Amino acid sequence: MAKQRQIRIEQRGAAEAMARLEGLSDEELEAETKFKSAALAILGARAAERYDAKASRSYFQRAIAAARPQERMQLRRMADASLALAERRPDDLKEAVERLGQAPPSGRQLLLLRLMGLIAPPSPAGVLLRARGVLTVLVLVAALLAVGLGLVELISLPFGGGLGIGSGLLLGFLLVAAVLGVLGFVGRRRQAAAKARARADGT
Template structure:
C-alpha cells in the first residue's frame, strides 16, 4: 500500500506540463514568459496567443521553445497544437481544419473558415509572393469602392425627404453611414463572441 501511495504522485507528475495549461491560462504574457516549472505549457499558451494576433513568426518561436522544453511523450501533441496555431496565424483555413481534427477537437464552422480564408486573401501571410500581396491590395481597394458606392446610395436615399444632397455631401454622408454601420456590426459581433465564450465556459 505504501508503495502504491509513493507511485501515485509520480504518475501525477508524469502527466506532464500540458495539463498545467488550464491553470496557467489566466496569467499575463510576462508571467508566462518567466514561468520555470511548466515551461512547455507556458510557451504553448504564448504561442496560441500569438496565433490569435495572427503573428506567425512569434507563434513558431514560442512553440519551438515549448517543444524543446517538453518531455518526449508530450512533443507529438505539442507539434499538433503548433500546426493548428500556425495555420491560424497564417490564415490557412483548410490546414487549420485538418490540424484541429488531428487534435481530436471540433473544427471551426464553415463560416469561421470562410472568414479566415477571406482574411488570408486580404492580408496574406509573410513571405507571400508579390502577386499575392498585390491581389490583397486590389481586393481592399475594390471593397472600399463598393462600400463607398453603397454609402453614397444610402446617403442619397436618406437625404431625399430633405431636398436631396450634392455629390460631395453625398460621399461624405455615405462615409459616415458606412462607418456607423460597420461599428454597429463590430459591436454586435463582439457581444455574440462574448456570449459564446461565456456559454462555452459555463
C-alpha cells in the same frame, strides 16, 4: 492499466495548468518555469492570433522541446492549428482544429480568414500577392462606399432626396463605419464568450 491511468492524470493536470496560465500576461508566461511547455504554447497561440507566424512557430518549437514525450503530439497539433491561423490557411485550420478534437471554426470565420489572406498575405508572400492585397482593399473600399451611398440615398428618398455626391459619400462612409463598428464589437463579444466556454470545457 496503471501507466494509462498515470498518463490520463498527467494530461488532466496539464490541461488544468494551461487553463490557469491563460490568465497570465506574456511577461509572466515567459518567466514561468514549472509549466514551461504549457506557458510557451499559450504564447504561441497568442502570437498566432496576432498573425505573427514566425513568433508562433518559435514558441511552439520551444514548447515541444520543453515538453514530456507524451505531451508532444498534442502540442504539435496545437502548433499546426495556430500556424494555419497565423498564415491565413482556412482549410488547414479546419482540419487541424478537428484533429485537436474541437469544433471547427464556422464557415463565416473561415471565410473571413480567407479574406484576410487576400487582403494581408503572410510576410513571406511575394510582391504579386501583396499587390493583389492592396488592389483587393481598394476594391472593397469602393464597394463599401457605393453600398453606403446607395443606402443613404434610399433613406433620404422619403425626405425629398436631393443629396449631393459629396455629402452622400460622407454620410455613406459614416453609416458603413458605424455598421462595421457594431459588427466588430459583436464579433469580439462572441469570440470572448467562445474562449470562456472553451476554458470551462477544459477544466
